[in-house]
Amino acid sequence: MSECNKVFLFILILSCLEFRGFSQGRIWFSELGATIYQDQKVDYANGSFSHSPALGYFLNINTGGKHFAIGVQGDYSSIDLKSGNNPSLKNNNVKLWEFYAILRYYPMLPTMRFWTKGAIRFTAGVSGGAYSFYWRENDNYNYPTYSHLAWSPLQFSSVIFGGLCFSSFRNTSGLSLKLNYKPTTYSMSNFPLADFTLKQPFSVSASLFIGPSIK
Secondary structure, three states: OOHHHHHHHHHHHHHHHHHHHHOOOOOEEEEEEEEEEEOOEEEEOOEEEEOOOOEEEEEEEEEEOOOEEEEEEEEEEEEOHHHOOOOOOOOOOEEEEEEEEEEEEOOOOOOEEEOOOEEEEEEEEEEEEEEEEEEOOOOOOOOHHHOOOOEOOOEEEEEEEEEEEEEEOOEOOEEEEEEEEOOOEEEEOOOOOOOEEEEOOEEEEEEEEEOOEOO
């Protein structure tokens, strides 16, 4: 099992343990989702390219009151560097990991109601944390000064998001759609093949929202 999969599995196990604790009377909710659209631009020494496809997943856990919650989130993205004209960027094995603390508005009572039992809840929030690039060392991504290192140094990142959660009126579990804005410019200096910066200003994510029932 790769290091990336081990980290994601650890986060998943941790969330399951938290669910067990939260279900004993505390308000909690969580999301397991994927990026369905990503606006991405990569700049490197010999040029740049935009709208490269990026595969991304995220998992978060939250707890709080009737309107606000705090939580943690882990994001995983696969960065496609081979879309550029630089012939040295051959492999699609550079990963971006992000870890956030979240302050989030999420009302337990629905923002609006539709039909007889359906509900829509508006949600929004801010996240602050750190990111790190990960790459597998092989013939193309091996360099003397990096031969023992597979993670870049941690750097600060942030996200602003807003969206809608669709569920039944008395059960908050359902589907969540969010628009995410990332003002961060992700940078990797002294990368074995080429220095590059990554911008992902806007993305749309869809997730399975898991929360408690309202009695």
